[in-house]
Every structure is written in structure tokens, then in C-alpha cells.
Amino acid sequence: DSEEREIETSLGFDEDLAAKQELLHNTTLTSDQLGYLKSVGLVDGWWPSDIIQQVLEYVHVFSGLPWWSTIAVTTVAFRVLLFPLFMKSSDTMARSQSIMPETKRLRKEMTNAMTTGDRALQQRKQMELSMLNKKHGVKYSRMFLSPATQMVYSVGSFFGIREMGSLPVEGLSTQGTLWFENLAAPDPYIGLQLISAALYSVAFKYGGDTGNAQFGGAMKKVFMVLPFASIAFTWNMSAAVMVYFGANGLCSIIQSQLLRNAAFRRTVGMFPLPTQAQLAQNPQKGMFDNFNDTWKEMQQNNKVRAEREEEAMKGVELARKQATSNRVIVKSKHR
Numbered sequence: 001d002s003e004e005r006e007i008e009t010s011l012g013f014d015e016d017l018a019a020k021q022e023l024l025h026n027t028t029l030t031s032d033q034l035g036y037l038k039s040v041g042l043v044d045g046w047w048p049s050d051i052i053q054q055v056l057e058y059v060h061v062f063s064g065l066p067w068w069s070t071i072a073v074t075t076v077a078f079r080v081l082l083f084p085l086f087m088k089s090s091d092t093m094a095r096s097q098s099i100m101p102e103t104k105r106l107r108k109e110m111t112n113a114m115t116t117g118d119r120a121l122q123q124r125k126q127m128e129l130s131m132l133n134k135k136h137g138v139k140y141s142r143m144f145l146s147p148a149t150q151m152v153y154s155v156g157s158f159f160g161i162r163e164m165g166s167l168p169v170e171g172l173s174t175q176g177t178l179w180f181e182n183l184a185a186p187d188p189y190i191g192l193q194l195i196s197a198a199l200y201s202v203a204f205k206y207g208g209d210t211g212n213a214q215f216g217g218a219m220k221k222v223f224m225v226l227p228f229a230s231i232a233f234t235w236n237m238s239a240a241v242m243v244y245f246g247a248n249g250l251c252s253i254i255q256s257q258l259l260r261n262a263a264f265r266r267t268v269g270m271f272p273l274p275t276q277a278q279l280a281q282n283p284q285k286g287m288f289d290n291f292n293d294t295w296k297e298m299q300q301n302n303k304v305r306a307e308r309e310e311e312a313m314k315g316v317e318l319a320r321k322q323a324t325s326n327r328v329i330v331k332s333k334h335r
Contacts, residue, residue, distance in 0.1 A: 031170040034061055040167060048156025053164065066175035067183055068243050071161060075247035078153055082146070083255060087270060089146035090259045094271040095138045102132055137271075157244055165238030176239055183240040192242035193234050197227035199249030206256040 168184030
């Protein structure tokens with residue numbers, strides 16, 4: 001009965017779970033020995049989840065920490081390793097914000113040139129924009145590297161730890177702490193879900209992982225409420241997964257506070273964040289506002305382009321009629 005329940009609440013995509021549970025009963029290794037996870041069918045490749053599982057095993061075996069501490073410590077260690085990437089991303093975002101008025105002007109001029117079909121002007125403005133970014137050290141690749149890496153790590157951690165809880169691996173059911181002693185089972189009080197939701201909500205309030213993400217008023221409220229709404233999907237997840245979420249959320253708050261600190265940025269040579277006065281002069285729009293502006297701009301461009309195409313077609317039609325009438329006149333003269 002309990003075995004059936006474990007299978008039913010396990011990973012939906014893992015068709016080999018029953019086979020792995022068979023290996024779990026037959027293995028001669030214990031979870032405090034290297035190779036245990038592989039012996040029960042985990043760590044069977046180089047996917048992010050496999051790498052996370054392998055690292056968790058190393059930390060668990062060599063540190064002697066219980067599983068809840070192993071998950072928390074490993075999460076913190078990975079976030080420390082990723083921190084330099086977020087420093088570069090935050091630095092680039094601050095530099096980009098400092099030249100936003102010039103950037104907006106050049107992009108608007110590029111759009112107008114594209115609308116009017118002036119390729120030479122469009123290329124010139126594109127070059128001016130590139131030179132502006134180069135002058136101020138803005139490299140947009142840095143801005144996207146940290147969230148992309150964070151996404152790979154987060155997905156790997158989620159699926160890796162969730163799979164470990166679904167078996168569950170030895171020790172997960174007894175090496176929790178406080179009220180969530182069984183890490184393989186969901187938190188019966190939904191306490192971990194509430195804690196992690198609160199942590200992520202605070203992290204969004206302070207600008208996310210880069211410390212300077214700008215959200216519009218409505219969008220900021222949405223992002224702060226969203227973690228609590230997600231409890232509808234996380235309430236039955238294992239406590240092991242929620243320990244990871246909680247540790248990750250706490251790291252996000254600490255990271256955002258560090259990256260918002262002027263003294264820290266000065267010490268490590270990061271570009272300063274825009275002041276409140278600068279933000280007031282050049283307010284940052286929220287995601288929905290930017291999307292709305294982009295949509296209106298596209299509609300306007302399409303309208304202008306359609307009008308120009310219609311004028312061009314009328315010109316072609318007029319020229320064709322003129323040419324036809326000229327031929328008729330020439331023929332009549334020859335007669």
C-alpha cells in the first residue's frame with residue numbers, strides 16, 4: 001500500500017521508477033557511501049539533475065551532514081559559485097540604465113528610419129548605438145548569462161532532489177529536522193511552502209537576483225503574490241524539495257541586498273545603481289507597460305508601412321496607365 005502511494009506521488013515522467021525502487025531494495029551500499037545513488041538507478045548521465053545528485057552525494061558522504069543540511073549547504077554553495085555571474089549581470093543592467101535616455105532616442109530614430117525605408121540612416125544609428133554601448137561597457141550577453149545559468153541549475157536541482165524524494169533514497173525519511181523530519185513526504189503543515197513563498201516574495205520586492213530589476217507597480221505586486229499562489233502546486237511536494245526552495249529563496253534575498261548596497265558595489269568595482277532622483281527623471285516602466293508600448297509601436301510601424309506600400313502601388317498603377325495611354329497616342333499618330 002505504502003509502495004503504491006510512493007509510486008503514485010512520484011515523478012510523472014519517470015517510467016523507470018519501479019525499476020529504481022527494485023534496485024533500492026537490492027543495493028548493498030548505504031547512503032553514506034560513494035556510489036550509492038548510482039547503485040539505485042540515479043546519477044545515470046550528465047544531465048543537470050544527475051550532476052546535482054552527484055554533488056549532493058559527495059557533500060553528504062564527506063561532511064557527514066544529515067540530508068536536510070546537505071541540501072541546504074549544497075544550495076548555498078552553488079549560489080556562491082553563481083554569484084559572480086549575477087554581479088556582472090547587475091553591473092551591466094546599471095550601466096544600461098545610466099544611458100537609457102540616449103539608448104531610447106537612438107532606438108526611436110532607428111525605428112523611424114526603418115519605417116521610412118532609410119537604410120543608410122538606420123545603419124548609422126545602429127552603429128551609434130553600438131559605439132554608445134561599447135563606450136559605457138554595456139555587454140548584453142552578460143545580462144542574460146546569469147539567468148540562463150540559474151535556470152539550468154534550478155531545473156537540475158528541482159528534478160534531481162524531487163527524484164531522490166520519490167524513491168526515496170536511504171535516510172531521507174529520517175534525516176529531516178524540526179517538524180519536517182521525513183524529507184520524502186510533504187510538509188503536513190505546509191510550513192515550508194509558506195516560508196519559501198515569503199522568502200521569494202521578499203526577494204522580488206528587493207529587485208530579484210540582480211538587485212536592480214525594475215518592475216512596474218502592478219507587476220511588482222503580481223511577482224510578490226505569485227509565490228503564495230504557487231502553493232497550490234507545491235503543497236504536495238516532498239519536504240526535501242521545499243528545503244531546497246527555502247534555501248534558494250534565502251540566498252536570493254541576501255544576494256539582492258548585497259547587490260543593492262552602494263558600499264559593496266563600490267568595494268568590488270561595480271557600476272553604481274541609479275539614484276532615486278535619476279529614476280524619477282527617467283522612470284523605468286514595468287514589463288506590461290513596455291510590452292504595450294512595443295505593441296503600439298509595431299502597430300504604428302505596420303500602419304505607416306501599409307500606407308507607403310499603398311502609395312507605391314498607386315504610383316505603379318498610375319505609371320502603368322500613363323504608359324498605356326502613351327502607347328495608344330503613339331499608335332494613333334502612326335495611323
